[in-house]
Amino acid sequence: MVTIPRRLDTEDAQLALExxxxxxxxxxxxxxxxxxxxxxxxxADIVEGLLRRQHEVELEHTLNQLHPADIAFILxxxxxxxxxxxxxxxxxxxxxxxxxxxxxxxxxxxxxSMNREDLLAATEDLDADELADLAPxxxxxxxxEVQKGLTNEERAQLLEAMGYPEGTVGAIMDxxxxxxxxxxxxxxxxxxxxxxxxxxxxxDQIFVVDRQDRLQGVLSxxxxxxxxPDTNVKDVMKTDYLSLKPNDDDTDAASxxxxxxxxxxxxxxRQNRLIGRVTIADMVDVIREDSQEQDLSRAGLHEEDIFAPxxxxxxxxxxxxxxxxxxxxxxxxxxxxxxGTVSHIVILAFLMSxxxxxxxxxxxxxxxxxxxxxxxxxxxxxxxxxxxxxxxxVTILVGFIxxxxxxxxxxxxSGSFKIALVMATAMLCNMLIGAMLxxxxxxxxxxxxxxxxxxxxxxxxxxxxSLGFFIFLxxxxxxxL
Amino acid sequence: MVTIPRRLDTEDAQLALExxxxxxxxxxxxxxxxxxxxxxxxxADIVEGLLRRQHEVELEHTLNQLHPADIAFILxxxxxxxxxxxxxxxxxxxxxxxxxxxxxxxxxxxxxSMNREDLLAATEDLDADELADLAPxxxxxxxxEVQKGLTNEERAQLLEAMGYPEGTVGAIMDxxxxxxxxxxxxxxxxxxxxxxxxxxxxxDQIFVVDRQDRLQGVLSxxxxxxxxPDTNVKDVMKTDYLSLKPNDDDTDAASxxxxxxxxxxxxxxRQNRLIGRVTIADMVDVIREDSQEQDLSRAGLHEEDIFAPxxxxxxxxxxxxxxxxxxxxxxxxxxxxxxGTVSHIVILAFLMSxxxxxxxxxxxxxxxxxxxxxxxxxxxxxxxxxxxxxxxxVTILVGFIxxxxxxxxxxxxSGSFKIALVMATAMLCNMLIGAMLxxxxxxxxxxxxxxxxxxxxxxxxxxxxSLGFFIFLxxxxxxxL
Numbered sequence: 001m002v003t004i005p006r007r008l009d010t011e012d013a014q015l016a017l018e019x020x021x022x023x024x025x026x027x028x029x030x031x032x033x034x035x036x037x038x039x040x041x042x043x044a045d046i047v048e049g050l051l052r053r054q055h056e057v058e059l060e061h062t063l064n065q066l067h068p069a070d071i072a073f074i075l076x077x078x079x080x081x082x083x084x085x086x087x088x089x090x091x092x093x094x095x096x097x098x099x100x101x102x103x104x105x106x107x108x109x110x111x112x113s114m115n116r117e118d119l120l121a122a123t124e125d126l127d128a129d130e131l132a133d134l135a136p137x138x139x140x141x142x143x144x145e146v147q148k149g150l151t152n153e154e155r156a157q158l159l160e161a162m163g164y165p166e167g168t169v170g171a172i173m174d175x176x177x178x179x180x181x182x183x184x185x186x187x188x189x190x191x192x193x194x195x196x197x198x199x200x201x202x203x204d205q206i207f208v209v210d211r212q213d214r215l216q217g218v219l220s221x222x223x224x225x226x227x228x229p230d231t232n233v234k235d236v237m238k239t240d241y242l243s244l245k246p247n248d249d250d251t252d253a254a255s256x257x258x259x260x261x262x263x264x265x266x267x268x269x270r271q272n273r274l275i276g277r278v279t280i281a282d283m284v285d286v287i288r289e290d291s292q293e294q295d296l297s298r299a300g301l302h303e304e305d306i307f308a309p310x311x312x313x314x315x316x317x318x319x320x321x322x323x324x325x326x327x328x329x330x331x332x333x334x335x336x337x338x339x340g341t342v343s344h345i346v347i348l349a350f351l352m353s354x355x356x357x358x359x360x361x362x363x364x365x366x367x368x369x370x371x372x373x374x375x376x377x378x379x380x381x382x383x384x385x386x387x388x389x390x391x392x393x394v395t396i397l398v399g400f401i402x403x404x405x406x407x408x409x410x411x412x413x414s415g416s417f418k419i420a421l422v423m424a425t426a427m428l429c430n431m432l433i434g435a436m437l438x439x440x441x442x443x444x445x446x447x448x449x450x451x452x453x454x455x456x457x458x459x460x461x462x463x464x465x466s467l468g469f470f471i472f473l474x475x476x477x478x479x480x481l
Numbered sequence: 482m483v484t485i486p487r488r489l490d491t492e493d494a495q496l497a498l499e500x501x502x503x504x505x506x507x508x509x510x511x512x513x514x515x516x517x518x519x520x521x522x523x524x525a526d527i528v529e530g531l532l533r534r535q536h537e538v539e540l541e542h543t544l545n546q547l548h549p550a551d552i553a554f555i556l557x558x559x560x561x562x563x564x565x566x567x568x569x570x571x572x573x574x575x576x577x578x579x580x581x582x583x584x585x586x587x588x589x590x591x592x593x594s595m596n597r598e599d600l601l602a603a604t605e606d607l608d609a610d611e612l613a614d615l616a617p618x619x620x621x622x623x624x625x626e627v628q629k630g631l632t633n634e635e636r637a638q639l640l641e642a643m644g645y646p647e648g649t650v651g652a653i654m655d656x657x658x659x660x661x662x663x664x665x666x667x668x669x670x671x672x673x674x675x676x677x678x679x680x681x682x683x684x685d686q687i688f689v690v691d692r693q694d695r696l697q698g699v700l701s702x703x704x705x706x707x708x709x710p711d712t713n714v715k716d717v718m719k720t721d722y723l724s725l726k727p728n729d730d731d732t733d734a735a736s737x738x739x740x741x742x743x744x745x746x747x748x749x750x751r752q753n754r755l756i757g758r759v760t761i762a763d764m765v766d767v768i769r770e771d772s773q774e775q776d777l778s779r780a781g782l783h784e785e786d787i788f789a790p791x792x793x794x795x796x797x798x799x800x801x802x803x804x805x806x807x808x809x810x811x812x813x814x815x816x817x818x819x820x821g822t823v824s825h826i827v828i829l830a831f832l833m834s835x836x837x838x839x840x841x842x843x844x845x846x847x848x849x850x851x852x853x854x855x856x857x858x859x860x861x862x863x864x865x866x867x868x869x870x871x872x873x874x875v876t877i878l879v880g881f882i883x884x885x886x887x888x889x890x891x892x893x894x895s896g897s898f899k900i901a902l903v904m905a906t907a908m909l910c911n912m913l914i915g916a917m918l919x920x921x922x923x924x925x926x927x928x929x930x931x932x933x934x935x936x937x938x939x940x941x942x943x944x945x946x947s948l949g950f951f952i953f954l955x956x957x958x959x960x961x962l
Contacts, residue, residue: 014858021863069740077859079867190706199703202744204685221702222680225671258769259550261762263683263744280761281742284768288739291772292853298779299849300842306854306868313875317846321839321883328838329890332831336894339827346820349830350813353837353946357809358802361781365798368780372773373787377495378558382502386560387787394794401799402806409810413817465834 017074019062024082027055060089068094072101075110079307084113095122100130105308107137120145128154129174129276132161160275169253170246172286173267173276176200180233182208182216187229189219202279204263208237214272215243243268244278250286255376257283298457300324327462331356334466338473341481347414348476354409355426356468358402360461363434366391367456370442379443388439395435399428418480426472434464498555500543505563508536541570549575553582556591560788565594576603581611586789588618601626609635610655610757613642641756650734651727653767654748654757657681661714663689663697668710670700683760685744689718695753696724724749725759731767736857738764779938781805804939812837812946819954822962828895829957835890836907837949839883841942844915847872848937851923860924869920876916880909903960907953915945 063071063086071090075083075098087110090098095114099107099122111119119142123131128150135143135158147155157175164170178199180189189206193199205218217237227236242260244253244267257265257280267276296302300320335342335352342349370387373379379387403424411420441456544552544567552571556564556579568591571579580588580603592600600623604612609631616624616639628636638656645651659680661670670687674680686699698718708717723741725734725748738746738761748757777783781801816823816833823830851868854860860868884905892901922937 014861017858018861018863021861025863067741073740073857073859077861077864079864193706194709196707198707201742202685203703204683204744221706222684225674225702226677226679228675258765259554260548261682263685263761280744280765284739284761284765287765287768287772291768291775294772295775295853296849299846301846301849306850306859306871307864310871310875310878313871314878317843317875318879318882320846321843321879322886324842325835325839325883325886325890328835329887332835333894336828336831339831342830343824343827346824346827346830347817349823349827349833350817350820352830353834354806354809354813356834358806361805362798362802365780365782365801368777368782369787372776376554377498378554378787380495380499380502380558382499382506383558383560383788390787390791390794394791394798397791397795398799398802401795402802405803405806406810409806413814 016062016066016070017077020059020074020086021078023055023059023062024078024085027052027059027085056089059086063089064091064094068097069101072098072106076103076106076305077307080109080309083109087113092118092121096126096130099134100126103305104137104303105305105312107134111137116142124149127174127176128157129161129172132158132171135162164246167250168246169244169248169250169267169278170276172250172282173244173246173278174200174282175276177266177274177277178203178206179209179213179274180206180219181210182232182234182237184233185229186224186227186231186233186236189224189233190229200277202264202281205241207266207274207277208233209274212271213274215266215268215274217241218266241266245269246275250283251290253278254283254286254290258287300458323458324461327458328465331462331465331469335469335473338469338477341473341477345414345419345476345480347419348473350413351410351419351423352469352472354406355423355430355472356465358406358427359430359434359464359468361434362395362398362402362431363438363460363464364457366395366435366438367442367460370439371456374442374446384443388436391435391439392432395431396428399431402431403428416480419476422472422475422479426468426475429471430464430468433467434460437463497543497547497551498558501540501555501567502559504536504540504543505559505566508533508540508566537570540567544570545572545575549578550582553579553587557584557587557786558788561590561790564590568594573599573602577607577611580615581607584786585618585784586786586793588615592618597623605630608655608657609638610642610653613639613652616643645727648731649727650725650729650731650748650759651757653731653763654725654727654759655681655763656757658747658755658758659684659687660690660694660755661687661700662691663713663715663718665714666710667705667708667712667714667717670705670714671710681758683745683762686722688747688755688758689714690755693752694755696747696749696755698722699747722747724753726750727756731764732771734759735764735767735771739768781939805942808939808943809946812943812950815947816950816954819950819958822954822958826895826900826957826961828900829954831894832891832900832904833950833953835887836904836911836953837946839887839908840911840915840945840949842915843876843879843883843912844919844941844945845938847876847916847919848923848941851920852937855923855927865924869917872916872920873913876912877909880912883912884909897961899961900957903953903956907949907956910952911945911949914948915941918944 063074066074071086071094075086078086083106095118099110102110114122119138123134123138123142123146126134126146131143131146147158150158161171161173161175178193178196180192203221205220206224207215208217208219210216217234217239218241219233219237223236223238242256242262242265244256244265246267246269253265256262262280264277264279266274267278269275293303300317300323302316370379373387406427407420407424410423411417414420437460441459445456544555547555552567552575556567559567564587576599580591583591595603600619604615604619604623604627607615612624612627628639631639642651642654642656659674659677661673684702686701687705688696689698689700691697698715698720699722700714700718704717704719723737723743723746725746727748727750734746737743743761745758745760747755748759750756774784781798781804783797851860854868887908888901888905891904892898895901918941922940926937
């Protein structure tokens with residue numbers, strides 16, 4: 001067995017990435033030479049060919065000392081052409097693992113560069129649940145071909161796993177479960193385990209089922225090891241375990257793993273029959289993906305990577321910017337109703353964006369807090385009012401501090417005490433509107449089953465911009481003209 | 482042993498929370514009655530006292546059916562007064578677990594409501610690493626008192642754990658390790674384990690050490706179970722394990738756990754002596770906390786909860802708003818230099834905020850991507866230029882779409898083709914500036930060792946606002962007057 005080094009931190013990964021990039025550069029230089037000398041004598045061709053080959057060997061050597069997870073990282077960090085060169089040099093036995101590991105858009109790219117034989121070789125050793133993960137990206141005939149090599153049980157598992165939509169426990173469960181009966185002794189269990197080549201990854205408990213495969217309890221490995229081998233499974237198994245249903249939300253399952261520090265959990269169907277298992281490794285991926293999605297969605301982005309194709313990036317980014325353009329234009333139209341006022345006191349034009357901006361920022365702080373509290377389920381119909389009240393008090397107090405600064409600034413720039421007063425009033429009003437919306441928008445979106453993060457900030461900024469302009473210029477029209 | 486139900490999703494948690502809130506309401510009603518009738522006859526007092534007691538019993542019963550992790554959640558979701566009432570009803574044997582589970586600000590509140598005896602009782606059964614987590618929040622004399630009850634080894638562990646700063650592996654490691662020698666057989670290991678009451682949580686591997694406690698390898702539980710008991714530890718232990726150093730960054734360690742699907746990892750000192758262990762449960766907390774911190778810091782917030790005290794909230798929120806106020810005011814001062822231009826063509830006042838806003842939004846999209854790529858280490862000095870190039874191309878293409886819409890809008894609102902042209906040019910320029918800053922700001926902050934997320938967006942918005950105003954009004958001054 002080869003020893004695959006595991007690296008601790010991102011710096012080590014960067015070093016590996018940079019080394020690969022160095023080698024790629026040398027390789028590209030040689031390629032160029034070869035191309036330029038295409039008309040040259042045969043001798044030179046051979047020398048260049050050897051040189052290129054040598055770089056490839058070096059690349060290959062460097063690559064195959066890395067862990068599949070790290071190769072996946074490098075593939076994600078390279079432009080398409082270099083990625084495909086590297087992919088062709090990777091030891092074929094890791095192909096399946098790496099395909100499972102990389103991001104969707106890289107996987108598509110890699111699969112499209114592979115021929116039928118490569119794909120079959122990469123997929124034939126995968127488990128049913130892993131195959132189910134890859135299947136949507138594989139050509140249909142490959143999936144059909146690989147299915148032929150499966151046992152009936154595995155084929156049923158593949159169909160089962162492919163039947164659940166993304167975001168459910170069913171879509172991420174695996175089928176590597178160790179089952180025992182409750183009426184046997186631990187000695188029997190130990191002997192049974194010794195017949196296996198290895199335990200499935202993350203086996204911290206063994207599932208105790210009856211003849212109909214209905215889950216009766218779980219036997220933790222810890223109990224198996226510390227108890228007398230003559231003890232019966234029944235006497236040491238736990239019955240207060242957490243079990244999941246295949247249609248449960250994967251985010252909920254991840255929270256449960258986090259709360260109860262679980263390593264694995266059984267998945268059962270309605271008849272309480274054991275159909276799969278979920279492990280903490282899947283859950284960590286869910287937690288990470290959820291947090292990335294939230295990050296990106298806040299900037300109006302879907303999954304995108306800095307090395308994804310440009311066309312993908314344009315499709316991803318333009319809708320959000322167009323929406324922002326529309327809301328900003330609407331706010332501008334509202335403000336332009338006060339053209340008369342602004343033409344009289346031009347300085348208002350430069351102050352109005354401050355009012356709008358602070359309202360949006362303040363509301364965004366409230367909204368960030370509320371979205372987080374909603375995510376963990378901390379907001380109920382019973383504490384909603386006290387929450388709103390609290391945000392109002394905080395905003396008024398913070399607002400007073402800001403208002404004094406803003407009033408001082410507008411006085412300095414305009415020399416008018418009245419303008420400063422209008423500025424202060426409008427700013428405080430707009431901050432309160434921001435706070436109210438920061439609480440209400442996410443709660444309403446949540447109530448109607450929509451993700452509270454996406455869209456909330458557009459709506460908030462739109463209202464604080466439009467109303468900010470309206471209140472400020474409106475007050476100015478009344479009191480300053 | 483009591484069966485503690487584990488709940489799957491946030492809805493169940495909300496139900497429990499609502500039920501507690503209901504009971505609290507009833508309880509508060511009775512309390513009020515009692516207070517009002519304080520002058521009344523003794524008879525009534527006794528009746529009310531009984532009623533109140535009955536509600537407390539009901540609350541207590543409901544509470545103590547919950548898992549400690551769920552009680553922690555409920556304590557975090559209640560205002561301070563109710564929180565303390567609930568805390569006084571919780572079964573004392575869970576006190577320690579719950580204190581470890583709750584957020585810092587709740588912990589402080591709970592500890593301040595406990596007397597000496599309660600604190601001693603809650604802390605005396607904790608492990609050294611758990612005690613180290615609580616110690617900063619405990620009164621010094623309690624820590625001293627509890628230390629007396631520790632063995633010498635535990636006391637050394639406590640000092641060790643308290644010696645590492647937050648954010649390092651040392652600060653989160655525990656000391657519950659099972660150690661064996663490499664020259665014994667698996668049978669001996671099995672017998673040794675059987676003498677324990679239970680294995681430490683998350684024991685997926687046993688550490689193989691020499692006489693000086695230096696780590697020689699790890700024996701996975703899987704290997705222990707599937708191999709013949711006569712095999713020697715030496716022959717089945719793994720030597721290509723990941724080990725951590727106590728000063729390693731906890732975020733790096735969490736990435737390694739995620740990448741290699743680990744359940745536990747040994748922590749060794751410079752001499753390769755085994756000093757602790759980190760488990761996936763700690764790592765999940767690190768991942769969750771990091772993502773929450775990023776979320777909040779993007780809105781200019783530190784750790785805050787919707788039920789944290791108001792004073793805390795004000796301190797937390799005002800600095801960010803004041804900074805925003807300053808940058809917005811500076812941008813307004815820059816724009817006001819063009820007072821003459823704006824007083825001639827008032828409509829510019831309403832268009833200029835669109836230019837500024839879109840530049841900021843577009844730059845923010847780029848920045849979000851770059852920050853994420855930096856976090857996983859995907860950006861090296863070798864791909865930096867191609868990254869910048871890519872973002873320029875994407876922005877120009879997305880910008881063209883936006884520019885056409887914006888030009889159309891300004892034409893419609895102003896009726897002037899020249900204004901539309903100035904608008905389009907300024908917008909595209911500002912978007913490119915946003916893209917450039919979106920790449921450069923986080924990379925520079927990262928280079929100088931600062932967290933790329935915090936502060937980046939303030940700087941970005943400041944520049945896109947100021948330059949947006951400047952470019953738009955500047956172009957207008959040149960071409961429209």
